Amino acid sequence: MKKSIFTLLAFIMLLSCQKEGEQITHPExxxxxxxxxxxxxxxxxxxxxxxxxxxxxxxxxxxxxxxxxxxxxxxxxxxxxxxxxxxxxxxxxxxxxxxxxxxxxxxxxxxxxxxxxxxxMAGGGDENEPEPSDRNKAKFRYYYSESRLPDSVIMKFYSLNRTVRPFKKDEPSLGEIVIKRGRFSPYIELQTNIHDRNTSFLFELYNAATKEVIQPILFRNPVQPLFADGYSTPVSSTGSSVDGLPRYKFMTCILQWGRSGTAEKFYDIELFKTLYE
Missing domain, CATH: 2.60.40 (Immunoglobulin-like)
Structure with missing residues (x-):
């Protein structure tokens, strides 16, 4: 007991001998x-x-x-x-x-x-994104780093009945998203079976700052909508199941430039997807 008291007193004396204002620093x-x-x-x-x-x-x-x-x-x-x-x-x-x-x-x-x-990566995926509101719908988001595009673009989506000639996009548009270079866009929810299994999807690109059209929808082939400028291959592919329902509930796509179909143009490809169970 005496030893413990002596040890405590010695420790107190040691502290009292420190220079006034001296602080004990701890590593960060x-x-x-x-x-x-x-x-x-x-x-x-x-x-x-x-x-x-x-x-x-x-x-x-x-x-x-x-x-x-x-x-x-x-x-x-x-x-x-x-x-x-x-x-x-x-x-x-x-x-x-x-x-x-x-x-x-x-x-x-x-x-x-x-x-x-x-x-x-900036503006990454939101793991808490709510499920699509209906089994007929799926959610899509986009990303681009393409230098030919401005720092921010508007992507406006349309549906198409590919059995109707001549091809014509449905009006009004289904909605739009704003994409900033190097960042994932918010999700847009689309009904993918508007014309049952005959539904395809198109997109137009606009400069978000000036609202000028970057790439309009252009049908280059009278019988093949997939050759159109603005034909969305990944979004259109979701409705190819037997009942016309989307196979994917979430999909991340990339906008890029290059030859697709018969022309050089901006087109989209699938990067990630989450299936309906």
């Missing part, structure tokens, strides 16, 4: 999470560093268990940090950017085309 910590959202180069392995400290040395989208990393670091818990991503095999820098950390930060990597460099 911050946590960084990094994972792949999507890349077509699933076999490529990367290393990642935060302010020169190794975050992960074997990050790969295509290897189960290796597409995600989380690590705690010592250092200022708030502020900008330098994130560097390198190809593990060649040591080639794939991404060198500044990211904001505030105690804990999570980042997702995205590359769309095979020759795209990884980037930090």
């Amino acid at each position: 910590y911050f946590e960084v999470q990094l994972k792949w959202f999507y890349t077509p180069n699933g076999a490529t392995v990367y290393t990642a560093e935060i302010d020169g400290q190794v975050l992960v040395d074997s990050l790969s989208y295509g290897l189960p268990g290796y597409n995600f990393s989380r690590k705690m670091f010592t250092g200022s818990s708030n502020g900008m940090k330098r994130l560097v991503l390198k190809e593990e095999e060649t040591d080639k820098v794939a991404l060198d950017t500044a990211v904001m950390v505030s105690g804990k930060a999570a980042f997702e990597l995205l590359a769309i085309a095979p020759d795209d460099r990884p980037r930090i």
